[in-house]
Amino acid sequence: LNSSFVEGAQMWFEQTGCNYNMVLDPQRTVYRSFGLGSSYAQVMKFGCLLQYGEYGAVDRDFPDVPPRLLEDIYQMGGDFLLDDAGKVLLCHPCKTPFDRPTVNDILQAAERAKL
Template identity: 65%
Template structure:
């Protein structure tokens, strides 16, 4: 895990912000379903809310810094499949 408060690496990976993607209907529906089901939404410290519209991603790098997997998120809940993560790992069986 990497913290990048100045978003230097964030920009290098081509990530950005999107009001439309963060407020996409499907995402809002999933958040509402969590609330109705009584599940707690993640509590994010106020100091980390600098850009609430920023889009994330998942990236797997080897020890030399070579990118093995790049998955920029298309919406806030978009994550790569576990099979894709495992397939990208070095030394897989």
């Protein structure tokens, strides 16, 4: 496993205080299987750039990531909820960097899985 992936993951854990398990996917096999990719056009849209610009006005910092660890700044994310067996309960590939499902959407998907 590429040491930059491990270093980047460790840095993320330190900066966020998160204690969840993490799976590293350097070849982005799982990432692509969920239909995710990169989009210069979506990341560089005026609305996204405006929102990034507002971070300074509200004293919100970007994650502190050394440039050597940045591989694909145009990578689009997504939110996925899986059950213990790996069945996908919620699939939300982001249309923009700020596109996320609501908490209610996630909770409803989890509730539907109980039925």
